[in-house]
Amino acid sequence: MTVTRKELRIGVAGAGRMGRIHIMNILEARNLRITAICSVIPVELEWARDSVPEAELFTSFEEFISKDTFDAVLIVTPNGLHAQQVCTALANRKHVFCEKPISPDAKSAWAVYHESLKYPHLKVACGFPRRYAPAYVAAAQKVRNGEIGDIITLRSQTTDLIMDNDYFVNYIKTSGGIFVDCCIHDIDVCLFLLGKDSLPSHAYATGTTNVFPVFKEFGDVDDGMGLVNFADGKTIINVYGSRDNRHGHHSMTEVIGTKGRILINGQPRLYNIDVSDDSGTRMEGPDTQMEVFEIAFKKEIEAFRDWILEDKQPNFNLKDAAKAVSIGAALMDSLHKKGQVDVVTC
Ligand SMILES: NC(=O)c1ccc[n+]([C@@H]2O[C@H](COP(=O)([O-])OP(=O)(O)OC[C@H]3O[C@@H](n4cnc5c(N)ncnc54)[C@H](O)[C@@H]3O)[C@@H](O)[C@H]2O)c1
Structure with missing residues (x-):
């Protein structure tokens, strides 16, 4: 239209x-x-x-x-x-x-x-939304400027606050599994930070169901760890997803390059506030990613509008979105097969 x-x-x-x-x-x-x-x-x-x-x-x-x-x-x-x-x-x-x-x-x-x-x-x-979160956008700019050299490894996690009710049990039934639903954010943001059309080659994943044993019935895990290699043999991605964080939501990404390192959201911090008293010093953490990425959710919709109305180049990348599913699905496959699998892209 x-x-x-x-x-x-x-x-x-x-x-x-x-x-x-x-x-x-x-x-x-x-x-x-x-x-x-x-x-x-x-x-x-x-x-x-x-x-x-x-x-x-x-x-x-x-x-x-x-x-x-x-x-x-x-x-x-x-x-x-x-x-x-x-x-x-x-x-x-x-x-x-x-x-x-x-x-x-x-x-x-x-x-x-x-x-x-x-x-x-x-x-x-x-x-x-991470493609529009100010910390991730700033990190991507530093990578593009060559400030940390060539990327060797990306480590990214999405760990959700545990919910002591049936929410996750019901949600995971149709979600596609932890690597396709939750860690898809990590996979995509790694592709965003890599910033080029890299070809994933193979993947390995493992996971546990210590906290929600019922997840096993749906082929899912409550904590999962995945490794992804690329065809150029130069980069490794490591993702970690969890549904049972006791201290709140914590999305974090580390980019390791030949000349340095960038850590994004290293602390699970909601506001830049520390409270100190008799029991020591503590920070306030977010419960959900909606709080952490509040600005990013607004910005991504505005970027979609500006793409259509003003033809402004967006950070969205549908090929990366499909590639992220290939990687997430390969990690789920590896989890089930208990071994390394090829990442199939088409
Ligand atoms: N970007 C993020 O960080 C983020 C966070 C949470 C959820 N999500 C995504 O948002 C999507 C929705 O998740 P949710 O948690 O809001 O789920 P939800 O279950 O709360 O809402 C689902 C909605 O889909 C509607 N729906 C269901 N079947 C439909 C049909 N056949 N036709 C039209 N509408 C239908 C329901 O009426 C409901 O409004 C999922 O794809 C999820 O992965 C993204």
């Missing part, structure tokens, strides 16, 4: 945990207007009716996406629906911002990438 007006009309599919954050950010941003919302959950539709009274509400994605009342769609639905919904949105002439991962499996992730090439006039973004 060609957008000539200086305002982007948006339809949002999904008004759950993440969809609501995007909706609230869009309401605060300039030159964005939500005209339609789709959800299959009645209580979310009630929330949408109260929060965005001007939006038309839908329970059927097919009916929603066929409307010409919006130019771009945000897909914030469960991971397993993404690939099909992105392709349907393109066929209905919509620009697309899809939440990570573009799909839980590599074959359909690459199918989406190739499908997107058939619509050069439409923009397709996969949402990875």
